[in-house]
Amino acid sequence: MLLTQNFPGTVLKNEIKGIQIIEDSDDSVLVKVGAGVVWHDLVIWSIENKLAGIENLSLIPGSVGAAPMQNIGAYGVELKSVFEKLEALEIDSLQSRFFNKEECQFGYRYSIFKGKLKGKFIITSVYIRLQKTPTFNVSYGAIETELKNMGIEKLSLQSVSQAVINIRQSKLPNPKEIGNSGSFFKNPVITSKLFLRLQETHPTIVGYTISETETKVAAGWLIDQAGWKGYRKGDAGIHKNQALVLVNYGNAKGEELVKLSKEVQASVFQKFGISLEPEVNII
Numbered sequence: 001m002l003l004t005q006n007f008p009g010t011v012l013k014n015e016i017k018g019i020q021i022i023e024d025s026d027d028s029v030l031v032k033v034g035a036g037v038v039w040h041d042l043v044i045w046s047i048e049n050k051l052a053g054i055e056n057l058s059l060i061p062g063s064v065g066a067a068p069m070q071n072i073g074a075y076g077v078e079l080k081s082v083f084e085k086l087e088a089l090e091i092d093s094l095q096s097r098f099f100n101k102e103e104c105q106f107g108y109r110y111s112i113f114k115g116k117l118k119g120k121f122i123i124t125s126v127y128i129r130l131q132k133t134p135t136f137n138v139s140y141g142a143i144e145t146e147l148k149n150m151g152i153e154k155l156s157l158q159s160v161s162q163a164v165i166n167i168r169q170s171k172l173p174n175p176k177e178i179g180n181s182g183s184f185f186k187n188p189v190i191t192s193k194l195f196l197r198l199q200e201t202h203p204t205i206v207g208y209t210i211s212e213t214e215t216k217v218a219a220g221w222l223i224d225q226a227g228w229k230g231y232r233k234g235d236a237g238i239h240k241n242q243a244l245v246l247v248n249y250g251n252a253k254g255e256e257l258v259k260l261s262k263e264v265q266a267s268v269f270q271k272f273g274i275s276l277e278p279e280v281n282i283i
């Protein structure tokens with residue numbers, strides 16, 4: 001979230017705790033998690049209990065209740081891959097109801113709670129299914145290289161999680177030290193035809209094929225190429241190691257960061273013809 005003004009309403013901090021196994025079968029368990037549980041505490045719990053599925057999502061800041069809002073994702077895994085259902089309270093009626101995976105309409109950094117149902121429900125608990133036998137997903141990003149650097153020969157939940165933690169700590173600024181919201185923009189999805197055309201003029205462009213016709217482009221690469229990495233004006237800036245992260249060095253106002261984000265969007269559009277969409281909720 002990026003606040004541009006004092007919020008003219010009531011702010012609730014969800015403190016609903018609890019991690020509970022409610023179904024246990026030969027190969028998986030269904031876990032009910034209170035929305036106020038810290039996401040990374042859940043990841044640690046899953047590893048301690050030898051349950052697989054969320055180890056790649058280690059160290060994402062925030063609560064379990066916020067995780068379905070934008071279908072949190074990292075290193076080739078998204079919440080939706082373990083999600084079973086959630087319970088939420090409708091603010092107008094104060095009635096509780098369940099939403100299954102289909103009803104949440106998960107997409108890339110998206111759910112119905114960011115769309116049609118924005119501001120209408122408070123998520124109170126999330127149900128995820130974790131596996132007793134892991135299927136490791138280490139093909140994304142630098143995980144394999146990091147595992148090699150760590151001298152790991154046999155994969156475990158613990159080692160994959162630690163590799164993700166190491167990579168994140170080396171790349172992302174700690175919000176406790178420098179104000180930031182992680183990736184400011186979503187990685188734009190463009191047609192594969194446009195990607196191939198851009199590749200001719202920019203051979204180092206970074207993209208991931210997501211279907212026969214579409215490619216997801218690394219927004220950080222686009223911003224870096226547009227010359228923004230390490231930029232600073234007053235206390236608002238672009239992180240020196242990760243161009244996708246806007247940072248507040250101290251006293252920048254929310255509006256200054258929004259202004260900077262618009263300048264970044266305009267220059268990326270001018271250079272590549274690609275529109276960047278914020279991932280951050282601007283309030």
Ligand SMILES: Cc1cc2nc3c(=O)[nH]c(=O)nc-3n(C[C@H](O)[C@H](O)[C@H](O)COP(=O)(O)OP(=O)(O)OC[C@H]3O[C@@H](n4cnc5c(N)ncnc54)[C@H](O)[C@@H]3O)c2cc1C
Binds near residue numbers: 063065067071124182
């Ligand atoms: C350094 C850094 C790295 C990050 N890396 C990643 C990453 O790798 N992948 C990724 O997906 N995200 C990432 N993020 C973004 C962030 O971690 C997620 O968006 C996270 O889910 C936010 O959790 P929160 O509890 O802080 O939610 P908040 O920021 O407090 O809230 C986010 C939105 O969800 C709503 N909300 C929160 N809880 C509830 C609830 N219980 N019911 C209804 N609405 C609710 C809020 O009103 C708000 O609109 C990163 C952020 C930072 C700072």
